Amino acid sequence: MPHQNIIIDCDTGVDDALALLVALRAPSCNVLGITCVGGNVPLSKVVRNTLVIVEHARRDVPVHQGAARPLLAPPITAEYVHGSDGLGDIGFPEPQGAPTAEHAVDYLIRTFMETPDPPLLITLAPLTNIALALLKEPRLEEHIPHIVMMAGGITGGNTTAAAEFNMFVDPEAADIVFRSQIPKTMVSLEPISDGATLDEAEVAQIEACSSPWCWAMGRLLRKNLIRLEQLAGCPHPVSPPDLAAVAVAIDPDLAITEKRHVAIETRGEHTRGMTLVDNRRFRHLMSNAAPPNVAVVTAINTARFQALVLNALLHD
Numbered sequence: 001m002p003h004q005n006i007i008i009d010c011d012t013g014v015d016d017a018l019a020l021l022v023a024l025r026a027p028s029c030n031v032l033g034i035t036c037v038g039g040n041v042p043l044s045k046v047v048r049n050t051l052v053i054v055e056h057a058r059r060d061v062p063v064h065q066g067a068a069r070p071l072l073a074p075p076i077t078a079e080y081v082h083g084s085d086g087l088g089d090i091g092f093p094e095p096q097g098a099p100t101a102e103h104a105v106d107y108l109i110r111t112f113m114e115t116p117d118p119p120l121l122i123t124l125a126p127l128t129n130i131a132l133a134l135l136k137e138p139r140l141e142e143h144i145p146h147i148v149m150m151a152g153g154i155t156g157g158n159t160t161a162a163a164e165f166n167m168f169v170d171p172e173a174a175d176i177v178f179r180s181q182i183p184k185t186m187v188s189l190e191p192i193s194d195g196a197t198l199d200e201a202e203v204a205q206i207e208a209c210s211s212p213w214c215w216a217m218g219r220l221l222r223k224n225l226i227r228l229e230q231l232a233g234c235p236h237p238v239s240p241p242d243l244a245a246v247a248v249a250i251d252p253d254l255a256i257t258e259k260r261h262v263a264i265e266t267r268g269e270h271t272r273g274m275t276l277v278d279n280r281r282f283r284h285l286m287s288n289a290a291p292p293n294v295a296v297v298t299a300i301n302t303a304r305f306q307a308l309v310l311n312a313l314l315h316d
Contacts, residue, residue: 011039066104152275
């Protein structure tokens with residue numbers, strides 16, 4: 001697997017933390033920087049949680065504060081999923097480090113505009129930071145080589161019947177990013193729940209490792225396994241959405257993608273934040289069909305996903 005430079009934009013709750021730990025420890029990844037945005041929890045907690053995870057991963061990576069709220073709408077958070085602290089209320093110690101002084105938007109613009117071989121961008125959060133960067137520097141879309149996004153659903157949502165959380169929080173920002181000319185891969189809810197799963201066997205292997213990153217990963221996954229078993233009434237595998245996006249970014253061959261046109265609904269009373277995927281059978285023959293603008297992930301190889309996660313965490 002080729003070595004690659006990446007930047008991660010996140011709103012660190014539990015699922016972002018799992019994704020960050022794998023990205024930070026994966027042998028093929030060099031995380032240049034992490035940008036934070038308000039989402040799962042308020043921005044101050046996102047920054048704190050990101051610093052906590054970077055330190056548990058034993059990496060020295062700059063963390064940048066970004067937008068505290070969506071472009072137009074009031075902030076929406078999800079403590080009911082991620083706990084009051086955003087990390088499952090497990091009791092992680094306070095971080096020793098601090099965020100950099102450079103704002104996330106300025107960092108994104110500077111890095112992508114000035115780097116001869118710009119990195120891959122992975123987004124695990126509402127797209128507010130990315131939209132603000134594009135608005136501030138319109139030429140930026142010519143300098144971002146690819147975005148892999150945890151974003152949206154093909155058939156529905158998880159926050160509303162129509163909308164996935166990241167899209168629902170800031171659909172105006174998502175609309176700006178999806179309309180841009182940046183090559184995009186959308187990792188949506190359906191293939192994650194079907195393919196990007198970790199069960200008791202994988203969690204036990206991670207828990208058996210004594211490294212600080214495995215300790216953190218194991219605690220977070222175990223909390224999720226317990227919660228899902230309580231909700232389902234029986235053992236149920238974990239399907240971390242942000243971890244799936246990182247895995248697809250690291251190893252694109254573990255996913256099947258199809259080029260589709262995806263539009264973001266910003267005004268619907270019941271469909272705000274919906275990712276409207278054009279799946280019409282004969283869309284290429286229809287005069288009203290917009291050209292494809294996103295590679296939509298439709299399937300994820302479970303065995304390959306699990307192997308990638310374990311390889312990233314269990315090597316020294």
